[in-house]
Amino acid sequence: MTASVVVTGLGITAPNGLGTKDYWSATRVGKSGIGPLTRFDATLYPAKLAGEIDGFTPAEHLPSRLLPQTDRVTRLSLVAADWALADAGVSPADLPAFDMGVITASSAGGFEFSQNELRSLWSKGGEYVSAYQSFAWFYAVNTGQISIRNGMKGPSGVVVTDDAGGLDAVAQARRQIRKGTSLVVAGAVDALLCSWGWVGLHTSGRLSTVNEPGLAYLPFDDRAAGHVAGEGGALLILESADSARARGARVYGEIAGYAATFDGREPGLRKAVELALADADMAPSDVDVVFADAAAERELDRIEAEALVDVFGHRGVPVTAPKTMTGRLYAGSAALDLATAFLSMAEGLIPPTVHTEPADRYGLDLVGAQARTAEIRTALVLARGHGGFNSAMVLRS
Missing domain, CATH: 3.40.47.10 (Thiolase/Chalcone synthase)
Known part of the structure; x- marks a missing residue:
């Protein structure tokens, strides 16, 4: 239970950079992705700024059959997982299915998908609600879709601990690696920038209502007035140090504690x-x-x-x-x-x-x-x- 667990791949989708290279190029020089919310009309809401991901076209990254059954958060997660696996030099088809797992965290699941289906229910009737609504909204949907897409049948799950979830999911993955699972995709992506999600986020009382992007999110500052919400996250590939070494993988570092x-x-x-x-x-x-x-x-x-x-x-x-x-x-x-x-x-x-x-x-x-x-x-x-x-x-x- 004390085997060294390392990270061999990163997949990033963030408001200031889509993909690890673009994200780090922006982050290292202080380029912000916070600006006016454009995914819906936020005029009547107190908070009007967000960290939005621009330039993400799901059809460029995913097969067409997945698009009708997935929310934006799941599409971002699937792409982040693809990028993380490629970064790690891993082809899931070459590994035993039960030696690979997926553990993600989620704060809300597919809110925008549910919002659109509820709109159809109220305006047209139940026969117009997608059958995919039965799972597209669910907290565990990202774990499920990643596992199905990559044939990963080992220990998997979802953690729901709000902002702490990204660490908790990676920690759970670390435990599974120490128990003998060869590889786990772990981390979190969230996307709540729809009108239904926006209402929910306001209930915390912690959203900044400052309308100037450079002044809206100021931690440890006397002008602090709450946070700005954003979408995105990262998925990581975890392996035991011995496994990574055996296949000659590039290692970013260790989950030490x-x-x-x-x-x-x-x-x-x-x-x-x-x-x-x-x-x-x-x-x-x-x-x-x-x-x-x-x-x-x-x-x-x-x-x-x-x-x-x-x-x-x-x-x-x-x-x-x-x-x-x-x-x-x-x-x-x-x-x-x-x-x-x-x-x-x-x-x-x-x-x-x-x-x-x-x-x-x-x-x-x-x-x-x-x-x-x-x-x-x-x-x-x-x-x-x-x-x-x-x-x-x-x-x-």
Whole structure:
């Protein structure tokens, strides 16, 4: 149960870059994908900005038979999985079906598909509702469609822990690899940018209603007014280190430690960090960068900052929040942060936290508008889900 588990492939769909190359090219220089919401008319809603993915044409990437049965989130997930497998140099057809699994996280499932079918129900009648509605809305649909497309019949599932889900899904994949599964596709993609999803997101009271893209999402800043929602995320290919070595795979790094707690107050997040470091057999001084949850809500920012200061000391480690360029992608956010951390390690570059002017009172060494060069051997990624989910994951190059 202690085998080293590594990441050999990345598949990224993000508002500031479709595909790993475009995403990293934008992120390393601080290019934001946040702007006015265009997928529907948001005029009457308080929040009018989002991180939207532009230029994604599903028919260019997927067979036509899949399009009528899939929501946007599933199409993005299928493409991210394809890219991750290609990046890892893996052809699923060459591997035993029961040696491969799929574990994803989701915050909502196929909301836009359901919205369109409900519109048909109300306006035309039940006979006009697609039979695919029976599963296209479901939280587990991304796991199911990826597994079917790639013939993956090993341990699979879905995790529903809001923004913490991306880390929790990868952690579950790590457990399955340690139990003997050869390969697991893991991570998360979310897409809630439809009018039904938008109503639901507003109920949290945490969406920023600032209409200037450069001022809307400012974590650890005295001007913080909530987060901007976005769509997308990342899927990763996990294998045992021995398996990756045997096939000569390129390795991004290791999932070295993980922990989760359930407590929305101060001790919960700090405890998750401490337990993740213990799981990785590391001291706080070993960590080279922290990828913050970065809620951009003053009380939540305070809790996160105090947890980091308690563990690492005042300005003890560089902290970054590249999600200020994409918005919070819900389950997809933490998975994208994992991918970003591996790309940071490869280049020796900590991506910026755009627009934010960090308040001194938080005591953080927040990487600002300019990226920072550094030798990065170990990264800590944090994520919190609404209601008290806390997750922490330690990555080692």
